[in-house]
Amino acid sequence: MPDVITRRASLVGQVIEDLTYEPLALGRFGVELVGVGKSPQYKAGGLYVFSDIAPDEYTLRIFGEGLEPESRRIVVPSPPPDSDRPTPPLVIGRPGDDESVVVFRSFANGGEKITLDRTRVIRKIRAGAVVLGQDFSAKLAADLDMGEATQARLTDIDGTLAEGSIVRIVRNRAIRLKFNPYRKLPSESARLIGRVALKDAPEIPLAGARVRLTQVNGVEVMLGDIAGAKIASVDIDGTKFILGAEKDIDAFTNSKGDWNLYFSKAEFLQAVTLEASLSRHQPDTKSEPISAGQRKKVDFQLARS
Numbered sequence: 001m002p003d004v005i006t007r008r009a010s011l012v013g014q015v016i017e018d019l020t021y022e023p024l025a026l027g028r029f030g031v032e033l034v035g036v037g038k039s040p041q042y043k044a045g046g047l048y049v050f051s052d053i054a055p056d057e058y059t060l061r062i063f064g065e066g067l068e069p070e071s072r073r074i075v076v077p078s079p080p081p082d083s084d085r086p087t088p089p090l091v092i093g094r095p096g097d098d099e100s101v102v103v104f105r106s107f108a109n110g111g112e113k114i115t116l117d118r119t120r121v122i123r124k125i126r127a128g129a130v131v132l133g134q135d136f137s138a139k140l141a142a143d144l145d146m147g148e149a150t151q152a153r154l155t156d157i158d159g160t161l162a163e164g165s166i167v168r169i170v171r172n173r174a175i176r177l178k179f180n181p182y183r184k185l186p187s188e189s190a191r192l193i194g195r196v197a198l199k200d201a202p203e204i205p206l207a208g209a210r211v212r213l214t215q216v217n218g219v220e221v222m223l224g225d226i227a228g229a230k231i232a233s234v235d236i237d238g239t240k241f242i243l244g245a246e247k248d249i250d251a252f253t254n255s256k257g258d259w260n261l262y263f264s265k266a267e268f269l270q271a272v273t274l275e276a277s278l279s280r281h282q283p284d285t286k287s288e289p290i291s292a293g294q295r296k297k298v299d300f301q302l303a304r305s
Helices: none
Strands: 009-017 030-031 041-043 047-053 056-064 068-076 091-092 099-108 113-121 132-134 134-142 147-159 164-172 175-177 192-200 201-205 210-216 222-226 229-236 237-245 250-254 259-264 269-277 284-289 295-297 298-300
Touching: 009 030, 009 068, 030 047, 056 175, 068 091, 068 175, 099 147, 099 237, 113 237, 113 298, 132 147, 164 222, 164 229, 192 210, 192 269, 210 229, 210 237, 210 259, 250 259, 269 298, 284 298
Parallel strands: 009 091, 009 175, 192 295, 192 298
Antiparallel strands: 009 047, 030 056, 041 047, 056 068, 099 113, 099 164, 113 147, 132 134, 132 164, 134 147, 192 201, 192 259, 210 250, 210 269, 222 229, 229 237, 269 284
16 A cells, blocks of 8 residues: 655744834744644744644634734645645745835836825835736836835736725735734824623623724725735725735724724825624614814714614
């Protein structure tokens, strides 16, 4: 009877911090495969590696000091039965997490350059980075340095863009951990915090409730699929503002019922509308004024349905 050989793989990932997009230092985060007695190897630059992983479905849990924990479903596929090539490492990342998301205005220099709404690049993006839009792809032809940017040079262009389109400039494949409700943030950030509890019994917190930003300044928040990433934006008086990925407009309560949302690019904020929801409970909506640098507390009480 022939031997049965199970081909195994490695999982490789990087964890970065919200707002700065910097890799987390050793000791500031941990990663586990839930229910699997296997520890990763940690490396400088927010990197981790799980070696010798059998094909299967796993739950990857990532946590860090002062950060919101995240869990992700990971599928390690089986290689083709007739393949004798080594199984390449599975690189873990989330679309929209380590990117600069910008608004396109026009092509210039015969199409080799794009002009953008003024945007702030938090961390340098190197030449060769993938640039993605709706039915559009390209690569950066030159580094996009940290600071304000209004244009980018491209190469390997495929497709075209309409004015006002959202474009993703992908720095890396990584998972960006957001700050938890108890972590102090820079003063210029607009921050929303609060607690979700059971109506008629407010001493009972509701864990796992979702609080979503639904309106900004009375205008509906739009959530669009941009080449595989869900990007939130809002059009205010003819100007499109990028709010971030879907995770940046969603918050989930912890075991104490606490949640938080925050926005570093908050100069346009005047008012927000939030919706709190939880399975088998009636949703609740609240609108509140807010501005850059302000910390606003918004509590919800949900009735059982």
